[in-house]
Amino acid sequence: MADVRQKLLIVEDDLGLQKQLKWSYEDFEVFCASNRDEALTLLRSEEPDVVTLDLGLPPDPDGVNEGFAVLEEMLKLKPDTKIIVASGHGARESALRAISAGAWDFYHKPVDIDELHLIVRRAFHVHALEQQNALLQQPDSDGELLLGTILTAAPEMLKVARTIERIAPADVSVMLLGASGTGKELLARGLHNASVRRDKPFVAINCGAIPENLLESELFGHERGAFTGAVKTTEGKIEIANGGTLFLDEVGDIPLQLQVKLLRFLQERTIERIGGRKSINVDVRVVCATHRNLNKMIADQTFRDDLYYRLAEVTVNIPPLAARTGDAILLAKHFVSRFAREMNPSIKGMSTSALTAIDAWKWPGNVRELENRIKRAVIMAEGKFVTADDLDFGDDEDGDLLLNLKAARDASDRKAIKRAISRTEGNISSAAKLLGISRPTLYDLLKQYDLQS
Secondary structure, eight states, rough: OOOOOOOEEEEEHHHHHHHHHHHHHHSSEEEESSSHHHHHHHHHHHHOOOEESSSSOOOOOTTSHHHHHHHHHHHHOOOOOEEEEEEESSSSHHHHHHHHHHHHHESSSOOOHHHHHHHHHHHHHHHHHHHHHHHTTTTTTGSSTTTTEEEEEHHHHHHHHHHHHHTTTSSEEEEEEOOTSSHHHHHHHHHOOOTTTTTEEEEEEESSOOHHHHHHHHEHHHHOOOSTTOSSOEHHHHHHHSSSEEEEEEEGOOHHHHHHHHHHHHHHHHEEOOTOOEEEEEOOOOEEEEESOHHHHHHHTTHHHHHHHOOOOOOOOOOOOOTTTHHHHHHHHHHHHHHHHHHHHOOOOOOHHHHHHHHHHOTTTTHHHHHHHHHHHHHHHHSEEEHHHTTOOOTTTTTOOSSSSSHHHHHHHHHHHHHHHHHHOOOOOHHHHHHHHOOOHHHHHHHTTOOOO
């Protein structure tokens, strides 16, 4: 198996200390250099993410000029490298000069292995966050607008879209199966727009949102005087959709007695309005959807199997948002852009913390939940960027945010930093000491986690 450990370069002319440091960093793939040429050669060939650099290098082991020259060249070759500078020569002046020159952190000799080890791990952690943020902030152009309605870059949804594109020209009934909020109506519209019926009506009805005693009239229409309140003849949704597509959402909520009448329509392609005696021919394609388990309903005899086979000539399973690789981030950026234009033009995008939280969340409410959370966050955000706090995922350690080690680690870091800042009443030096890190490291973490000092 290939070695995938993080790469650390140690630039140190003291061979005894070099050996000691290499031994202490057994979790990393460590490379060692004793002078400028060796250091720059290893930087080019191995491209380590983190470097520890002793400023006292030959031919100037008692000064810092050679070390600063190496620092400058390293940053030119690989600007994203986290370079931790160490020196015992004029520590304060060297520290200020090193940080100004682009070093990530500074450590005063003599070396405390454990403390330096902690700084190195933090450097790798921050580098990984920056890499992830750069990836997440890539333009939305990686996504694809499928069927004119679905924005996605996920292979799972690309497969669904290709299936719908293939079946759209065939005049068959389609059953869309998926959890609430997965975009079933958008896919139904996409199917309609890709079919020969695209210029005819697309009529949608949510069968679960209409009371049972009114659903029959909504579907089949009624004649004047058919029941109390029927003051005029009204066409039903099936008749209105003539020539086009009828989308029956939550078809599993249709009561049994109405299932019989719907089955008759599908078999004969004629309807009778409530209170009417005339058969009306209707040419309509039926697409339906449900989040319910129709096979179980059939076994429980609450849904007719003959109706199911009429409605599900082709079945398409829609994956939940959590199973669509990369789509949560892609759609979140799309919604932020849209809602910022409409409601809060000061919003420029999302912070690293927001993107990390979105990527880790399970999205039980799917795309609908994502859209609603982003909408609320854009309205409530006080800064220029939507943060994790604006998304209101809560702070429950047992919650869905803590789905993987990275998310758990990030949440733990944020909490520890908040507590340290609070306990020291905002004193950064004291908070850094309490956390066991340097001031520059703490400042960097405050920036990464969007925490106010």
